[in-house]
Amino acid sequence: MKKVFNKGLLMALMAILTLTAIVPQQAQAEESLHIMAEAAILVDAESGKILYEKNAGKPLGVASMTKMMTEYLLFEAIEDGRIKWDQEYQVTDYAYQISQDMRLSNVPFRKDGSYTIKELYEAMAIFSANAATIGIAETIAGTESEFVRLMNEKAEEMGLEETTFVNSTGLSNSSLMDMHPEGTKKTDENLMPARSVAKLTKILLDDYPEVLETTKVPVMMFREGTADETRMENWNSMLPGLIYEYEGMDGLKTGSTDFAGYSFAGTAKREDTRLIAVVMGAVDNEGAGSYKARFDATRALMDFGFGQFTTEEIIPAGYQFEGQETLAVEKGVEEDVSIAVKEPVTMMIRTADKKLYQPELLLDDSVVQNGKLEAAVEKDAVVGTVEIAKADGTEYGYLSGSAEDIEVATTESVERANWVSLSMRSAGGFLSSLWDDAGGFVKGLF
Template sequence: MKNFFNKGLLIALLLAFTAPAIFPQQAQAEESLTIMAEAAILVDAESGKILYEKNAETPLGVASMTKMMTEYLLFEAIEEGKITWEQEYQVTDYTYRISQDMRLSNVPFREDGSYTIKEMYEAMAIFSANAATIGIAETIAGTESEFVRLMNEKAKEMGLEETTFVNSTGLSNSSLMGRHPEGTKETDENIMPARSVAKLTKILLDDYPEVLETTKIPVKLFREGTADETRMENWNSMLPGLIYEYEGMDGLKTGSTDFAGYSFAGTAKRDDTRFIAVVMGAVDNKGAGSYKARFDATRALFDYGFGQFTTEEIIPAGYQFEGQETLTVENGVEKEVAIAVKEPVTMMIRTADKELHQPELLLDDSVVQDGKLEADVEKDLVVGTLELKKAEGVEYGYLSGSSNKVKVATTESVERASWAALSMRNAGEFLSSLWNDAGTFVKELF
């Protein structure tokens, strides 16, 4: 008996220690993920699915991440033929004075110099050059003030919530030597929430992926081979070959001011998976903002994404809902029609969470009335959508705001029955009803 007890105790202890390995528990990794930043967000770049967020809807200083909007408007202007890469910009007194301020990120302009849009763009995208950015804004819109109006207009068009641009660079207006854009105040700052920064990043990558050809350059010489040659080391130190390099990193934009702290909108790709990570107001473990802190926070987000998430097929094409495989067809040759999911449902997901997502059928009330369709019914008629619901844990949704819905449609057509057929069916149903009523009456007699 004693030996049996000892063996039982030993087995119980072994199970206690090995159970987590044998029966892995549903670890809520996002709850244990510590991101040392005022706000942060991690997004699947393809679908826009949010995988993690912290304080992501709070408007904060955006600093030079602002330049992503300037880049977008530049690519758009070139696409529309309004300007060209070879077009020359003549330096103004304003851009000259800004370019000579070495407290700011800049390539120095000559007072009487002219520069192509292409070389100013590279200076902006690689070295966050502020005078070059203002020069691009003036070229596109005539004045930086008008360009700021275009920036805010485009922000509304993109659905960037809680976003306000007051200049083209992301500098504090107080750094612009009293030449801040008309209609703004010297105390004004560019403001965005992390979620809107991520959305802007995704739209830029979706519409103009060629931006990465420049943002991935670690070092480039401005005006190489001339007396004005300036070494531009990319502020994104997570690029290959730089001090905090990270596998797959190829963009996109850093930002730092006294107001905004240290921020970064980064993107990295491995195989077919690309993530977008945004950190704002990054700090170290002592609570101090630093150049390195923003990259440490970004690394933690990317490690979480690449380490925990894969794209999985959750629901196959042709999936039918148990107990809702068909819909009633009124006045059809057939009384029912089968319905099924048209396309497979794939989603960026933590493998451990796959079984937590359950399909739910949402019928379209404008098509399906009281659970019925009226003949004629065409094949592939969309009758509703499948939406995945997570049984437990955090579900952050998508940058677009829409959930992962796919169409549910009829799998065959059902023609409308002829008048004669409908008459016979109605007569049959009437007689069947009478017979059932008679049977019930007889049963009740006994």
């Protein structure tokens, strides 16, 4: 008996150790991800699936990450033909004075100078040049005040929640030498939550991926070969060849002000996977904001994403739900029709979590009434969608609020029966009913 007890105890202990070694891995991985920032978010750039977030819904100072909206409106204006890359900008007094403030990131303008939109864009995207950004805003909208209106209008159109723009640069209005945009206050700041910054980043990358051709440039000379030549080293020090280089990093925008602290919207691609990481108000181990802290936080997020997640097929094409393989068909030559998932469903998940995701069929009650379809039924007719639920662990959802609909459709067509067939079927049903009633009557006699 003693040997049996010891063996049973040993097996129980082994089971417990196995469970503690495997089950909490997800929680431990997430708990060990200690991001030293006021807010952070990590997103799969293709689907918008959120892989991790911390305080991501709180509006915070966005600083020069604001310039991503200015970049978006610039690309849009170029695409619409409203301005051209080789178009010349005549420096205004406002832009000139800002350009002379060397406490800010800038390329110096000449008071009577003119610069191409391409020059201004490169200075903005690589060196975060503030006067160059103002020049772009004035070219597109006439004044920065009008440009700010366009920024907020576009933010609403994009669904950027809790977002307020008060200038085109991300500088504190108090840094604009009392020339801040009309309709705003000197104490105003640009505000965005990390989730909205990530959403803006994704939309910019989706609509104008060519932005990366510039944001990935580590160093460029402004007005090379002239007396105004200025070395522009990219503020994104995670680019290959720079001090905090990270494999696959090619964008996108840093930001820092006294109000916002140190922030960064970064993106990196490895093989077929692109991630977006946003950190806001990054600090070091002493709790102090620093240039390096934002890159350390970004590195931790990116390592977590590339190391823990893969894109997995959750549901294959043609998948059928057990017990719901068919739908009844009224007035058809066939009494039912097969249904299945149209396209394979892939998601970025932790590989070990694959079995935790379970599909559920949601029928469209505007098409399927009382569990039935009415003939004629066409092949590939959409009858519902799939909802995928995770049995255990945290699921953050998507930047857009939900995944794209996964359609369930008929796998074959069913023609409508002719009136003769329908009449015979109706008569058969009637006779069958009479027979059942008669049978019941006869049985009742005995």
